[in-house]
Amino acid sequence: xxxxxxxxxxxxxxxxxxxxxxxxxxxxxxxxxxxxxxxxxxxxxxxxxxxxxxxxxxxxxxxxxxxxxxxxxxxxxxxxxxxxxxxxxxxxxxxxxxxxxxxxxxxxxxxxxxxxxx
Numbered sequence: 036x037x038x039x040x041x042x043x044x045x046x047x048x049x050x051x052x053x054x055x056x057x058x059x060x061x062x063x064x065x066x067x068x069x070x071x072x073x074x075x076x077x078x079x080x081x082x083x084x085x086x087x088x089x090x091x092x093x094x095x096x097x098x099x100x101x102x103x104x105x106x107x108x109x110x111x112x113x114x115x116x117x118x119x120x121x122x123x124x125x126x127x128x129x130x131x132x133x134x135x136x137x138x139x140x141x142x143x144x145x146x147x148x149x150x151x152x153x
Contacts, residue, residue, distance in 0.1 A: 042095055044102040048085040053153065055146025057138045064090030066098050068142040072110070072150055079110045086142075097139035100124050110147050116140055 048069035058065040071083035084102040088094050100121050105113040118140045 042086075042099040044085045044099065045087070045095075046085050047087055048083070051085075053146045053150035055142040055144065055149060057142035057145060059138060062090070064088070064094040064138055066090070066094065066138050066142045068098070068101065068139070068146045070105075070143075070146045070150060081105050081108055081110065081113055084143075090138075094138060096125055097121050098142075101139040101143050105143055110150070114144060114147055116143065 047067075048071065050071070051069035052072045053070050055068040055070070056066070065088070067087045069085045069087075070081050072079050073082040074080070084105055086098040086102055088098040101116065104116050104120065104124060108116075118137045121139050
């Protein structure tokens with residue numbers, strides 16, 4: 036509930052290096068994950084993230100959590116963040132809302148993919 040009531044890193048990032056997107060046409064949720072990548076010691080690090088989410092409380096909470104989990108991770112480390120990691124970090128989600136953790140993790144992976152394609 037805390038990540039829903041007090042979402043972290045919410046809002047559009049004007050100077051993002053890449054924007055990931057994911058949505059669920061069944062429930063109508065839509066997420067954008069913005070990433071900023073810096074090179075440190077020869078590694079690409081996600082130095083900043085933000086999100087915009089149009090959806091339910093669980094969608095907002097999972098978006099907020101994924102930004103916290105991926106911050107200061109290498110791209111490779113961030114790609115390993117699973118849907119389950121997001122749900123566990125939120126102390127669980129109701130089974131009917133587990134698809135929301137899928138959206139957040141998949142949107143992050145999409146952002147990384149688009150960054151690498153640049």
